Amino acid sequence: MNRRKFLAVTGAGASLAVAGCLGAGDESTGAFDVEMTIDSYRPEELTVEPGTTVEFGNTSSHAHNVAAFQDAYPDEAEYWSSDPEGRIGSEQEAIDDWYSTDQYTKLSTRDSFEYTFEHEGRYDYYCVPHIEAEMIGAIIVEE
Numbered sequence: 001m002n003r004r005k006f007l008a009v010t011g012a013g014a015s016l017a018v019a020g021c022l023g024a025g026d027e028s029t030g031a032f033d034v035e036m037t038i039d040s041y042r043p044e045e046l047t048v049e050p051g052t053t054v055e056f057g058n059t060s061s062h063a064h065n066v067a068a069f070q071d072a073y074p075d076e077a078e079y080w081s082s083d084p085e086g087r088i089g090s091e092q093e094a095i096d097d098w099y100s101t102d103q104y105t106k107l108s109t110r111d112s113f114e115y116t117f118e119h120e121g122r123y124d125y126y127c128v129p130h131i132e133a134e135m136i137g138a139i140i141v142e143e
């Protein structure tokens with residue numbers, strides 16, 4: 001993965017993330033594998049075996065999305081996002097999508113999407129409108 005870029009993008013807002021973790025009403029309900037709270041993914045890191053389908057669900061009142069950091073996934077894997085039809089092919093397209101009228105990646109309250117992680121490695125992702133609040137997560141795929 002492109003570690004330097006990942007750190008550059010996420011370096012800003014670390015103190016905000018700590019505060020957010022302690023917020024009331026931020027508990028996982030267990031309805032999805034990864035839940036989107038008002039400003040975070042729960043759990044922030046999830047480890048699964050290759051071939052596992054992970055369901056992401058928005059249990060908050062805010063709209064979110066899931067966008068992979070560019071190249072922050074195994075070489076064998078492709079760009080992925082919360083567009084269920086896979087029309088988003090890069091991080092820039094995911095950003096452009098959010099600020100367009102399409103919003104293919106948008107997950108409103110109670111929306112969910114599934115993605116199957118086939119290849120071993122680490123997949124870092126974030127929420128385009130909430131990157132400033134450090135709404136980031138990672139799926140770790142290993143045997």
Ligand SMILES: [Cu+2]
Nearest residue numbers: 064065127130
């Ligand atoms: Cu968000």
